[in-house]
Structure formats: C-alpha cells, structure tokens
Amino acid sequence: MTNQEIVQKLWNLCNVLRDDGITYHQYVTELTYLLFLKMMKETGQEYIIDEKYRWDELVKKEGIELKEFYRQLLLDLGKAENELLKEVYTDASTYISEPKNLEKIIKSIDDLDWYSAKQEGLGDLYEGLLEKNASEVKSGAGQYFTPRVLIDTIVKLVDPKPGERCHDPAAGTFGFMIAADRHIRSKTDDYFDLSEEDVEFQKYKAFSGVELVKDAHRLAVMNALLHDIHGELVLGDTLSSFGEGLKNYDVIMTNPPFGTKKGGERVSRTDFTFSTSNKQLNFLQHIYRALKANGKARAAVVLPDNVLFEGGVGTEIRRDLMDKCNLHTILRLPTGIFYAQGVKTNVLFFTREKTDVGNTKDVWIYDLRTNMPSFGKRNPLTEAHFDKFVEAYLAEDRTKVEDERWNVFTREEIAKKDDSLDIGLIADESLSIYENLPDPIESAEEAVGKLEQAIFLLNEVIAELKEMEEPTTYEATSSSTLKVAETTEVLEK
Incomplete structure (x- = not known):
C-alpha cells in the first residue's frame, strides 16, 4: 500500500466524524494525537510515554471506558515532563463525543499497512494528510x-x-x-x-x-x-x-x-x-x-x-x-x-x-x-x-x-515611482470580463467551509454555557462573548 492510499484511507475516516460536528482541521488535530502514539510504537520510541498510555493499552479499551481513558490520556500527557510530549499534548482535548467513532478510528489506524508506511517515510505520510486538509477546506x-x-x-x-x-x-x-x-x-x-x-x-x-x-x-x-x-x-x-x-x-x-x-x-x-x-x-x-x-x-x-x-x-x-x-x-x-x-x-x-x-x-x-x-x-x-x-x-x-x-x-x-514595487505586470490579453472570475463551485465550497466553522464556534458557546453551574458568571459570559466575536469575524470574512 502506498502512502497516498494510506492518506486516503485515513482521510475517509473523517466521514465517520461528520455526525459529531467535527471539521476537517479538528480531525487532523485529533489524528495527530492518535498517530503520535502509534508512530512512537512503530519507531521504537515508546519509552518516552508512560506504559499505561502506550498504543497497545489504548487499543484494548472500548466504549465509555475508552472515551474516559482517552480524555485522561490527553490531559496527563500534556503535563508530562518530556518536552516533546508537552509540545504535542499541551491543552489537548478531544472533539469526539461518540465512543464508537473513537473506537473505529483507533482500530482503523491499527489495521493500516505500517510496514509500507515506514518504507515510504512516515514524514511523507503525515505531510500528505496536511496537504489533503489544506486542499479540502481552503477557508481553514x-x-x-x-x-x-x-x-x-x-x-x-x-x-x-x-x-x-x-x-x-x-x-x-x-x-x-x-x-x-x-x-x-x-x-x-x-x-x-x-x-x-x-x-x-x-x-x-x-x-x-x-x-x-x-x-x-x-x-x-x-x-x-x-x-x-x-x-x-x-x-x-x-x-x-x-x-x-x-x-x-x-x-x-x-x-x-x-x-x-x-x-x-x-x-x-x-x-x-x-x-x-x-x-x-x-x-x-x-x-x-x-x-x-x-x-x-x-x-x-x-x-x-x-x-x-x-x-x-x-x-x-x-x-x-x-x-x-x-x-x-x-x-x-x-x-x-x-x-x-x-x-x-x-x-x-x-x-x-x-x-x-x-x-x-x-x-x-x-x-x-x-x-x-x-x-x-x-x-x-x-x-x-x-x-x-x-x-x-x-x-x-x-x-x-x-x-x-x-x-x-x-x-x-x-x-x-515613489518607491512603489507594484511593477512588472505585462499587458492583460483577456478578451472577456468573465475569464478570471473565481470557480463558482470552489466559491460555494469556501462559503460552506466558513459557515461550518461559524456553526462549530456557536456550538462551543452553547456547550460551554451548559457545562457551567452558573452560566451567568463572568468567566462563562466573557469566554462565550469572545467566541461569539470570533464567530462574527468568521462570518464577516
């Protein structure tokens, strides 16, 4: 299996998470948390991770137990003494609310052809994911x-x-x-x-x-x-x-x-x-x-x-x-x-x-x-x-x-020219005023991407307010106000 095929398999898993309201960018971040654990195992560097949080331990869990274990894993690895673990997991949190979805992603990652991936280069595999993410959602x-x-x-x-x-x-x-x-x-x-x-x-x-x-x-x-x-x-x-x-x-x-x-x-x-x-x-x-x-x-x-x-x-x-x-x-x-x-x-x-x-x-x-x-x-x-x-x-x-x-x-x-460097453009031979208009499909996709981003931010506000015992406290309202402002900025763009 080529890295391109592996990237496509990993990318297809994003469809599993659409019902959880997860964006492509959040998915790549989520994949990074999981792929890091798997790649540490594949490259023989698991020694930097506490034994209870290594890949094989994650694979054993399922259901609610897996969800709770994974959340604790992210929290604890973010506080680890190892500098690399801190850089990857500081302030990490999961967007996956459905345990079955988390289970499916972990199992799918575990079942991939990692021998081929290592032969072609794990770095190229990861870059392929980043490139796929950028091309799928230009607004993100x-x-x-x-x-x-x-x-x-x-x-x-x-x-x-x-x-x-x-x-x-x-x-x-x-x-x-x-x-x-x-x-x-x-x-x-x-x-x-x-x-x-x-x-x-x-x-x-x-x-x-x-x-x-x-x-x-x-x-x-x-x-x-x-x-x-x-x-x-x-x-x-x-x-x-x-x-x-x-x-x-x-x-x-x-x-x-x-x-x-x-x-x-x-x-x-x-x-x-x-x-x-x-x-x-x-x-x-x-x-x-x-x-x-x-x-x-x-x-x-x-x-x-x-x-x-x-x-x-x-x-x-x-x-x-x-x-x-x-x-x-x-x-x-x-x-x-x-x-x-x-x-x-x-x-x-x-x-x-x-x-x-x-x-x-x-x-x-x-x-x-x-x-x-x-x-x-x-x-x-x-x-x-x-x-x-x-x-x-x-x-x-x-x-x-x-x-x-x-x-x-x-x-x-x-x-x-008053030190302007806006120079060097040749004569435009376009015969039609419509020739250089943006692709209407891509413009629509970009608009959808921005709306999805705005909806996610508003959902975060709602979830945050629901979790607070006193939703009217300064902490809740100021944090939520910031998120609403951020949403407004997205919509204005």
Whole structure:
C-alpha cells in the first residue's frame, strides 16, 4: 500500500466524524494525537510515554471506558515532563463525543499497512494528510499551508547549504524547513557526505521556526519529528518582544500571515525603526533585520500586493529594505493558489549586504500572474508552471533571457515611482470580463467551509454555557462573548 492510499484511507475516516460536528482541521488535530502514539510504537520510541498510555493499552479499551481513558490520556500527557510530549499534548482535548467513532478510528489506524508506511517515510505520510486538509477546506487550513510546488521552487532557488542556519518566523506546519532539509539531503547523499559533527548540526540546529497558533504549532512539531528534524520550534509571537532575539540567520524562507494585528494596535518591538499595525510590513522588517549582514545571508518571503505599494510607513520600509539588502527578484504569483480567491501575492528574494545603504541596483520582476489560467482544486499549480521563471532566475546573464514576463527596473526608475514595487505586470490579453472570475463551485465550497466553522464556534458557546453551574458568571459570559466575536469575524470574512 502506498502512502497516498494510506492518506486516503485515513482521510475517509473523517466521514465517520461528520455526525459529531467535527471539521476537517479538528480531525487532523485529533489524528495527530492518535498517530503520535502509534508512530512512537512503530519507531521504537515508546519509552518516552508512560506504559499505561502506550498504543497497545489504548487499543484494548472500548466504549465509555475508552472515551474516559482517552480524555485522561490527553490531559496527563500534556503535563508530562518530556518536552516533546508537552509540545504535542499541551491543552489537548478531544472533539469526539461518540465512543464508537473513537473506537473505529483507533482500530482503523491499527489495521493500516505500517510496514509500507515506514518504507515510504512516515514524514511523507503525515505531510500528505496536511496537504489533503489544506486542499479540502481552503477557508481553514489553507491559510497556513503554502502549496508544496511553490515551497520547492523557492527552496531550489534560495539553495540552503549544509552548516547554514535556516529559519521560518511564521512556521505554519514547518513546510519550508522540511523542504530545506530534503534539499540539503539530496545534495549530500542523505547527509552521508557530511562529518558526524555536521550531521548533528543539521538534525539539531540547522532548522528552526516560530508559530503563533497552538494547533498549527502542534502539527509542525509532529511534522518535524517524523522528518527527523529536532531544531528549535517555538510556540510564540515573532512580532512581540520575543522576536527581538531571533537574529543572525543565513537563510529565511516564510509565508507570514496576512492582515493587521488584532485591535489595530502596533507591535511591541523596540528594535523596529518603523511603527505600523500591518503584519506583513512588520514581518518584512523583522526578516531583513534577522539576516546576517555578511553579503551571503538571503531570504525569500511570500507577501500580498499591498506590501509593494502601501504608502507612508510602507514606503519607508521598502526603502530601508532596498538600502540594507539587494532586492534582486520579485515573482508576481498567480491568483487562486491560496485559500482566498482574491488574494494577490508575490515572492520577494533578497540578500542582506554588509553595509546599510544603496545595495539594490536593479530589481528583476517575473509576471506569473497576467494571462495565466485560473488555479484551483480542478486545475492545480504544478512545478512545470515555474520552469521558465526558474530558468530566468538562474541565468548567468539575465539580460539575455528572452521572455516577455521577465523585466528589469533600475533603482532610479523605482525611486521615480515613489518607491512603489507594484511593477512588472505585462499587458492583460483577456478578451472577456468573465475569464478570471473565481470557480463558482470552489466559491460555494469556501462559503460552506466558513459557515461550518461559524456553526462549530456557536456550538462551543452553547456547550460551554451548559457545562457551567452558573452560566451567568463572568468567566462563562466573557469566554462565550469572545467566541461569539470570533464567530462574527468568521462570518464577516
């Protein structure tokens, strides 16, 4: 059985839980709790788990006894002394209310062809689940899942090397760092070309990340573990004062979250020159400041169009970026490859130089957006779509590349446009105003996903109030009010 078939079998189990009101994202989180126990057994690492909570003990239980045992297991493993167990199970709780459903999932996991899964790679199996989750519900998991073909293209061009410190300040499920590890392994015969000391560095220090969302961090920890990566993966906020200590990286690759900081307040960073509530502009500031100023440290970051043209502080940050770094390439990405149809994004490639002034001389732009097909579930983005861009990016002499999508702008030309980087798009040849409208089926699926998310949040409010002995207490009402506010935010989107 291939990993793809195993992923499909695991995914089909989600149908069992639909009657329990469980979303796809909650299902993947629930699977993570169970798969962790099973994989610890399969990889011979069960010794870190208390004997009474190991996989074989879970399989023996059934009915109400199983449900109560599982809930206690999640609670106790979240308080375990082992750091890895804490990262996976802290604040873990089950969404499964029907014991028979829990029983069926555990039995189905136990019956899978784990020999084949181990042969193909447990990490690839888990990544397959994450990818499936992102593609099924774009309004949910898609917001932190960057398409693998885009990640692989970025990693190929940034070309991380053995001995370099690679980092993702908005790690999501750790996809960029997983791909960076895979890239370096492919260039070093799976690390066999490296010394024992260098292998130790690659496994324990080369790859790190920070993730703000607890559930996403949990998935990232599991993903890293199954790929034999043990670098620092912190649950925290890069844009808080904590982020001030994240410095001196050789490589940064990331797709930071879109939007503004909640409440519109500005970040609490004392090291930022420019103050704004715009998350992407703050992440951009953080990234170019976190690179080593040695002329070799480099970054690739996915950012929405507004970062390229926003005035005021946005202009100042772009100017500072082009002074401190060589912003050599911008890739204008197609629409429809992320969870929201209308979001237009770009990849900025830059190198942090040794000085802080006048380092960008020319910016090359590749337009992979205009006159491109509409991408979605039925027309996925593939590696082949990036072939011509990769060819242009890697060309020894970029001026000799013959491609209408590939254009260059001097620093002086950009200055005349008030330092706006919203440039490089070619003439749109669309003959019909309807050609680039979003797929109506995908739009409907997205709307359904958001409504399901809102219904789940409201059900949580009702359940929370019912469980309280005095539903009118401050704790109940304030918590419920927050959830109602969260629901309103989902519906507004």
